[in-house]
Amino acid sequence: MSTKILVCRWDPYILSALRAEGAEVALLFDTFEAAHFHVDEEVLKTLPYVFRINSFDDMDELGQVATELKGDGWIPDRVVSLSEFSQYGAGYLAQLLGCPQPTLEMALRTRDKRAMKQAVRAAGVAVTDFVPLRTSEVARGVRRTADELGFPVVVKPAAGLGTLGTSWVHSEEALSTLLQEAGGDNTEHFLLAEKPVRGDEFHVDAIWVDGVCKALGIMRYLRPRLAIETAGVGNGSVLLPHEEWAELYADVEDMHRRVNGALGIRDGITHLEFFKEPGERRIVFSEIASRFAGGGITQTWRALGDDLRIAWIKSVVDPGRAAPYADGEPSRYVGWINLAPSEEGKIVAEPSQADIDAFDYVLETVRQHGVGDEYGEPHPSAWCLFLIYGADSLEQFEERGQELEKALNGGFRTERAAA
Numbered sequence: 001m002s003t004k005i006l007v008c009r010w011d012p013y014i015l016s017a018l019r020a021e022g023a024e025v026a027l028l029f030d031t032f033e034a035a036h037f038h039v040d041e042e043v044l045k046t047l048p049y050v051f052r053i054n055s056f057d058d059m060d061e062l063g064q065v066a067t068e069l070k071g072d073g074w075i076p077d078r079v080v081s082l083s084e085f086s087q088y089g090a091g092y093l094a095q096l097l098g099c100p101q102p103t104l105e106m107a108l109r110t111r112d113k114r115a116m117k118q119a120v121r122a123a124g125v126a127v128t129d130f131v132p133l134r135t136s137e138v139a140r141g142v143r144r145t146a147d148e149l150g151f152p153v154v155v156k157p158a159a160g161l162g163t164l165g166t167s168w169v170h171s172e173e174a175l176s177t178l179l180q181e182a183g184g185d186n187t188e189h190f191l192l193a194e195k196p197v198r199g200d201e202f203h204v205d206a207i208w209v210d211g212v213c214k215a216l217g218i219m220r221y222l223r224p225r226l227a228i229e230t231a232g233v234g235n236g237s238v239l240l241p242h243e244e245w246a247e248l249y250a251d252v253e254d255m256h257r258r259v260n261g262a263l264g265i266r267d268g269i270t271h272l273e274f275f276k277e278p279g280e281r282r283i284v285f286s287e288i289a290s291r292f293a294g295g296g297i298t299q300t301w302r303a304l305g306d307d308l309r310i311a312w313i314k315s316v317v318d319p320g321r322a323a324p325y326a327d328g329e330p331s332r333y334v335g336w337i338n339l340a341p342s343e344e345g346k347i348v349a350e351p352s353q354a355d356i357d358a359f360d361y362v363l364e365t366v367r368q369h370g371v372g373d374e375y376g377e378p379h380p381s382a383w384c385l386f387l388i389y390g391a392d393s394l395e396q397f398e399e400r401g402q403e404l405e406k407a408l409n410g411g412f413r414t415e416r417a418a419a
Contacts, residue, residue, distance in 0.1 A: 003317050004074065006097070008056065008090045009082035010037050015047075017310055021317040024048060026076065028065060028089075030055055049074065056089030066096035078316055080268070082291060084159075087111050102290065106264040110290040111159045114192055116263065117287075123262035125255055126284045128275070129195040132158070135183025141193075142175050149195045151175075154226060158190040166226065169193070197284050199277035201225060203237060204252055204270075205293050207312050209319045211266045215311055218245065218252055219297065219335065220394075222401060224275075231340035231378035232409050238335030238397045239300055247281070255283055265290060269312040271297075296336030296366060296386035303334045303363050303388060333391045334363070337401045340384035344376050345414030355408060356387065361400055364388040375414055384412075 002024045007015065010029040018025050026049035033039065034052060044050045049069065053061040069075065079099050081090035091107035094100070109115045114132045121127045131148055133141040133155070145153055155178060156166040169175045175193070182189045201224040206216040223234040242249055256272060259265075272288040292298055298308035306314070314321045341347060347369060356365055366386040369375055376382060387404055391397035 003078070004076045005316065006069075006076040006079045006093065007082065008080065008086035008093070009033065010039050011082050012040060012043060014082060014309060014313065015043065017313045018317070021313055023313075023317050026069070026074065027051070028053065028056075028086075028093075030086075032085075056086040059092060062089055062092050063096065066093055069097065080316065084111065084289065084291065087290065101267045103264055106290065109263040110265070110288060112190075113156070113160070113287055114158050114190070117285075119262040120259050120285055123258045125258050125262075126282060128197050128284055128286055131193045133179060133191040133193055135179050135187075135189040135191075138176055138179045138183070141179060142172050145175060145193045146172050149193060152196065153193040154196060155191055155193050158192055168226070197275040197286070199275045199280070199284075201286070202274055202276065203293065203297070204256060204272040204274070205297060205308055206256060206270050206272070207308075207315050208260065208265060208267055208270065209315050211260070213253065213256070214315050214321075215308075216249070216253060216256070217301065217308075218249060219300070222337070222398060225380055228380040230342060231338055231380060231382040231384065232342065232412075233405055234401075235340075235380060236295070236335060236337030236401060237297065237300075238333050238391075238394065239304075240394075241332060248276075251281065251283055255285065259285065259288060263288070269308070294381065295338060295383060296388060299364065299366055299386060300334055300336050300388055303390065333394060333397045334388070335397060336386050336388050337404060338383055338386055339405065339409050339412070340378055340382060341375055341412035341414045342378060342409070343414050343416075344378065345374070345416040347371050347373050347375050347412065348415050349411060349413035350385065351408040351411035355411060359389070359400075359404060359407075361391065362387050362389045362404070 002022050005018055005023045006026045008028050010033045015025055025047055027047050028051045031054050051065050075097055076099060079090050079094040081087050087107040087110060091102045091104040094102055095104060109119050117127045117130055129149060131145045152168055152170040154166060155169050169178060201221045202218055204216060204218050207214040217239050219237040219239050221237045228235050268290055269292045270288055270290055271293040273286040275284045275286060292309050292312060301308040348371060350371055353365060356362055368383040389400060391400055
């Protein structure tokens with residue numbers, strides 16, 4: 001009997017891979033995805049169930065989906081959420097349909113950074129210092145931030161996505177203004193201020209089955225995410241080989257298990273971020289997401305075996321599968337960078353494949369946007385062209401990244417529409 005999977009989000013790559021592994025897949029997506037993604041109607045016709053809803057936050061709509069599936073006797077083995085914004089919806093559906101994961105409590109603690117950090121700190125893990133903020137209590141929030149953290153601070157939405165909506169704030173006056181503007185719609189908004197952490201920023205991507213780690217890779221960002229000034233410079237990360245970083249892997253796996261216990265994570269794929277100063281062993285937890293990573297992270301793993309998304313899918317369909325590495329674990333430095341235009345507008349020129357092929361250490365080219373596409377503001381998460389490449393050392397990886405940026409970013413050209 002095939003595994004039944006209810007997928008929350010339109011993602012043709014994941015849908016195709018799940019079906020290739022023999023899963024029976026039902027799909028749920030919302031109006032935002034319908035308007036902004038290229039939903040293939042022909043693919044939809046091949047699925048047993050397709051539900052188009054207004055929002056993953058609409059409990060009434062989600063309840064009706066659950067009723068429909070239960071009435072037909074189509075009960076999924078797993079409910080999977082592929083984005084930040086479907087986490088609560090997936091947890092609610094799982095509860096209604098009798099699936100053990102994801103739980104609503106896990107959804108809360110992986111979406112709301114305040115609940116996340118409080119739970120992780122209570123588990124004995126070092127966490128970035130923070131102050132919760134509310135737009136209805138501006139003066140109190142500013143005073144607490146000044147007293148407990150000082151300035152500058154990093155301010156982010158309590159339930160934000162990556163670096164979007166995150167900003168540096170350097171004074172009480174600036175924080176007061178930010179909170180007043182955020183609450184200008186007369187709706188309560190929740191944020192948090194964090195004390196900046198010194199050191200390098202890392203991310204950990206892992207696959208879990210019934211509490212057991214099936215695969216785990218630590219990658220170091222070339223620059224901390226908030227230090228990136230434009231999308232195409234210093235924007236990437238590199239996978240660290242186990243044998244050279246054995247102590248860090250041991251420390252991170254121990255920390256990750258405590259984080260999972262605090263947040264109720266037993267199954268699925270996770271993307272965790274932490275800070276560590278060079279030469280020091282102490283790890284400081286930043287945040288975690290119960291989804292696969294963005295950027296070129298998952299594709300980097302293809303140089304070792306499976307794309308991380310495929311490895312996760314195999315664990316969903318067949319939990320007994322081995323880890324996805326080609327040779328058991330990474331043995332060289334492989335990673336990715338994002339190349340991008342320096343200005344927004346319609347892309348009218350981009351680096352050619354011939355230009356890229358001149359660098360024999362590039363393993364794969366992944367074009368997220370190309371000629372003819374509109375490219376928005378080049379913020380750190382404005383993905384455009386990923387280059388997956390290898391090196392023999394961390395220093396060589398960084399040097400090669402700078403070489404690629406210098407040689408290829410000039411191949412982009414954008415044009416803005418006439419006013």
